[in-house]
Amino acid sequence: MNNFEISSYLINYDKNKNTGTCKSCKKNVQWAKDRVAAHKRSSCSSATEEEKRFFSKRRSESSIQSNQQISNSVETSAITEEFQNKIDIKLANFFFRTGISLRIVESEVFKELVKELNPSYKLPCTKKLSGAFLDKQFSKCSTVLDEILEYSKNLTLVSDGWTNTRGDHIVNFCIKAPEQKPFFYTSINTSGIIQKAEAVADAIFEVIESLGSQKFCAFVSDNAPVMKAVWKLIETKYPNISAYGCAAHAVNLLIKDIANTTESSKTIKNAEKIIKFVKNHHIVKAKFDEKRLAASIPHTLSLPVPTRWYSLYNSMNELHTMKYVMIQLVDEEGDLMKEIQPKTTSAAVCTLIKTNSFWDCLLKLVKDIEHPSKIIGKLEADDAPLSSVYKYFGDLYNHYENEPIIQEKVKKRLEFLFSSCVGLSYILTPIYAAEGFFFDEDKTDFISTISEYAKKNHPLIADKVENELISFIAEMTSLPQKRKDVIFKMTAEKFWNIVGRDKYPVLFQVSYPIAQMISSSAIAERTWSTFKFIHSRLRNRLTNERVKKLVFLYTNSILTDTLDKNDYILEDGAVLNEIDYEELNE
Template structure:
């Protein structure tokens, strides 16, 4: 196919053949500027797209032409791509049809599409490749992908299309040396930030039990600007949790941080017995009590001072346990059917967390969401007044205590009141401060309960180290303007 006249103006033709159908040509601008010898070191086939790609990167061509002329030439390639789109789609459809009919996996490669290097391309430096590998790791972690995805042919084809210089590493390399280097760089950056803190950093200890029943102790370091850094997590399942062990761990952390030239000004710990004793013995270290933990304990005071609320939460836990027990899968299935019939969706009943008081709020709200479905279910499967042995073929009925809980109007009344009381506490626990939830905005206040709670809180306040608690509270809530 002959070249457009506008392109022939900027090339030098020859009779020398590259293959059966293409002749060798040279860039006229390069020959003119660099001379015959240097200019003809680079040759091209007499193909429009290859020549236009060269013109887009050729400085000599840009110096010899006007913007209007260049735009006219470059548009020839865009028109060519537009005209070939329908053909590419038809080819793609044919390949997909053959894949389905044969019933075997065939990788469809859109070889008719060219790479983006037609417009922009440059080689990657070592720092670029390092950044590229770091981004691959972040992408894998963020999306929850197993590292096998980098070996998939579809992934390789995608990055080949984006830039031929982007070579995906093998999964073993990505999860091995590249991951180790990224972790090391991250640790070095963290240490540098902590060393350069203008004030000093705060050390936070927190212990919890994971799903494997391992007792873990994590250490988080917060800078004076409020930036958190996870320092390490240690398995302390085999160690006794007493004040001597706590002090030993604290001393080890101080020595480790001191060796890295990181200065610690304070330590925040749980308010449990071992931590409280260590705070008294080691007076040279400023120990802050955990404000969130103290607020968590305040919720327990509600159940200690109100028998009605204590009974209501106990009954709510019974309901949650019953409808989460796999032995009661028949009634769980019937409840789901009733939920879909009433609400056109399903609600899961939440289980309480033993050490998370705010989880009791979610237990109450999850039961209230499905109140109507539970009450209809109780009517359908009402147990007999006198319980007898169930015969084969008889439809099962609810347990008497579960039926009475669901049918109790007092239970639902106090459950609703309990959620209204717990709501602001839970907001404080979630964010330490909320714009819309305040204790004083509780419309269904119980003056008797309030008085008894205030008495308990005043007692707890006297037991705390008040100046330190005030400092901790202020430092945790500086970002909230409405305090």
């Protein structure tokens, strides 16, 4: 580092004030090297370019030297074992909470970063992260959730299946406790199990028994044909557990039913032909995006996901909103488009875009599937009550009052999905008991069902529960308007906990668990997003047991973390639509 004499730049030293006068600009400056340097760099109006460069260089060298001194100081002071362990835990949580690859700790870039932050900290290896650290954090998180489960009743067990990147068939189990966010409980590899009702039920029994069957009130799964038999086996073995299918899944299949008509199938095929043509030819897509953005349309085209029929609405609706962009594209770029090989396909797409009847059919399809598509989102909410199932199917039936064929499809899907708890959860909700829609003689049937339902769990009160249900319905039907404004805004769970507990004590014993049941298995399906992100094709050597622990920590840390509630995987785009789900069966 270059040294300099203060007297070379200042004169007239004042001993009392410790100041001098700048030889160049005649300003008073403190008689100190750093003050002289700062003055020459920025304040001296008469400083030469050479002086400015000299003092700027000196500042840079001083900064480097200072940093080196700090670094050397840190490096020479070893950290304590307690501090090492504390950083280890924070580092492990960083990996487990974000779901990123543990092998990053072996990256030279990551090592350099950590060394710069604290050279004395010793990074753990990947093996330690995926072994001792993972097991320790898994045990810690499990303990927290076990405490929640210990004091919770009326749990709902939710399950769904998936084939992982290695081709293993994995079944996951999530649990929804009242007034708690749902959480991932465990997963099992069922690759060696024949998917027959008895074998599937045995796997479910194992999970139920691990916590105690009396803690559960419901089991929810998808609507595959084998599951209907499984539901019966569960209810036979555990009379206190109601087993039923996912309502969101059922509405998905209803959309499929609507889309499977001859006219709809043809419209979808033509729409997909247009979408693929635009997306698969970069020149066409560039011209299309230019016109789309000029029309202030932010979203682009997307193809429907084969096993997620609500995505059909998104895809078809997006195309329809771009009708005039498409027509403009053909009008202005038609010659370019028709030159794309094979020319027969290009010409057919251009003709299709200019055909009014296609757009009319597309609009009808969009209108036909819009209502059920929006209902799916409501049913997939974590806290969507079971009572909403019958309600939304009633809404669907009334929505298609001029479409008797679709109405029959609605009834058919509800019949497959229906169980006694679906009907009872509906009639036990104050507003539905008084003003709800009922198919045919369902209201009478639900009333008579309550006694049979009570016999399974509360045989001593079974003969009294029907009378209290009749009294409850009569009261809800005759409420004065002022009371309606209060009572009808209550959920079934809230009503039975606050009002019904004392007013209808017998009926309460049956109704309260039913009021806490949920409508879909969406929470289990969403878990596959995390599975796919963590057990990706690039990380296919992870064992199923290790994947389970990583998913467990990622999913459940969101619930227990008081500082960070972000779901980084879903926010980063690993959404349900991108998952290669198994085909949904009718």
